[in-house]
Amino acid sequence: MKEKIQKKLSDSKAARWTALFIVSFTMMCGYFLTDVMSPLENLLTTKGKVVYFTDDTSMPADTLVAKVRLFSAANMLSEPDLTVEKLGAGAKMQYQEQVNGQQVTVEKTISSVARGEGWSSTEYGFFSGAYGLINVFLLMLFFGGVILDKMGIRFTGTMSSGLMLVGALIKWYALSTDFGDAQLFGMNMQVALASVGFAIFGMGAEITGITVSKVIVKWFAGKELALAMGLQVAMARIGTALALAVSLPVARMMGNVSYPVLFGAIVLCTGFVSYLVYCMMDRKEDASAEAVRMESGQEKEEGFKMSDLKQIFCSRGFWLINLLCLMFYAGVFPFLKFATKLMIYKYDVPESFAGLIPALLPFGTILLTPVFGSLYDRIGRGATLMIIGSFMLTAVHVLFALPVMNYWWFAVVVMIVLGIAFSLVPSAMWPSVPKIIPMKQLGSAYAIIFYIQNIGLTTVPWLIGWVIEHFATLRNEAGVITGYDYTAPMVIFAIFGVCAIVIAMLLRAEDAKKHYGLEEANMKK
Ligand SMILES: NCCCC[C@H](N)C(=O)NCC(=O)O
16 A cells, blocks of 8 residues: 655645735735825825815915915905815815916815824934834844744734734824824824834834745745745735825825724734634644654754854855845835825826825836746846846936936836836845745844844934935925925935945855855756
């Protein structure tokens, strides 16, 4: 009689792709919430109500009331019974506006009215960077990696996806509440509390990120690893793209910035449940792997020891990946936080469409990341792909910094190029880590990379918010904001790109010396 040969659950194609889909869904929900506030920068940084017109322009409500009153007085019309509170969808307004140097009377219809929160650009930058606050300053990402290697995938992922949910709910509470002039930690109470929520969420999101990376290596090592990682990143990008595309329309429709966050929190609940489902599969995979080990008489793998960290810290290739990740991602994710407003003020895109142009970036990566991942699996050239991606990132930011070509279509083309760069580097970088660091230290290795990356995700939005407030904001004599000049912030982003190029080249040289195999295919023939 033929003996039954034990197989691991992950040897089944259907099982491993199902596991991938489930954990990627959890991550996608997290990415949605991460960027759900990015298209709301203009609304958050406007004080009082904002009026949206049917022709897709917007205006602070008190400015509109003043203009309409002035128009009525100048035209000897009876004083309109108009206050900011009375403005509502469907109302028709008449006032005068300068068009091509001439005063013309315009008639507009209000499509919706939403409440602006009156944050400063610095406050918005602080809030956006708060994502990595606990990860960086309380070293939680580092400890998260150690917890992952010590306590395992099921415990860590359940804890971290729960933390994402708690953080999202705090953020929603902060944004849906009017705290008046109350202060917390010497800051506007709403900004401070929303930042605390975002920091707790960010801790959960990043620990979930390293857990999901380890899950994928566990199921796909020696198989379609880069394709699987590419697909996971692609699904995550769907979350980012949806956030960028739907957030502002939802906020406008509901009249308040808190609703997109509430929607994100509900989505996250489903992500949490899907991780619990994955935990059942993970248990089965462990049981089947143990049966295979027993049958083949293999030694049990030694568990993670703190001394293993030394091996990680001593690898030059590992540090180069860290630095590349820091610089490359500093030029992408923080940029997305400010990109919608850039579209409005530099490229003159109507506010309701402005989020769609940055949304092209993640949408493009949805297709391309798995394509490049599969390319890396089959033909290799990982380090080269990273160099090309870094060149493209730099070119994109230089083009955005130029004071010319301020056309919306140009912004679209440049954003597509950024999408290609943002597919090339992640699809080659993440699957390269297991070529440098062994499996049992992988949780800690990914955690350290994410930790260093989070230093950028935290401090770069602070820097850019501050630079926009002090060097990019244009005001008239009365101190009223009239526009923005984005040259300085975009030059800063371009510098990150240049650093990424240099580091990616050093990484390729190191690979040639140490034979990590970054230029070789992942799939064993
Ligand atoms: N906006 C989400 C930030 C997630 C950062 C995360 N540490 C990460 O790098 N994930 C991989 C990726 O390419 O998104």
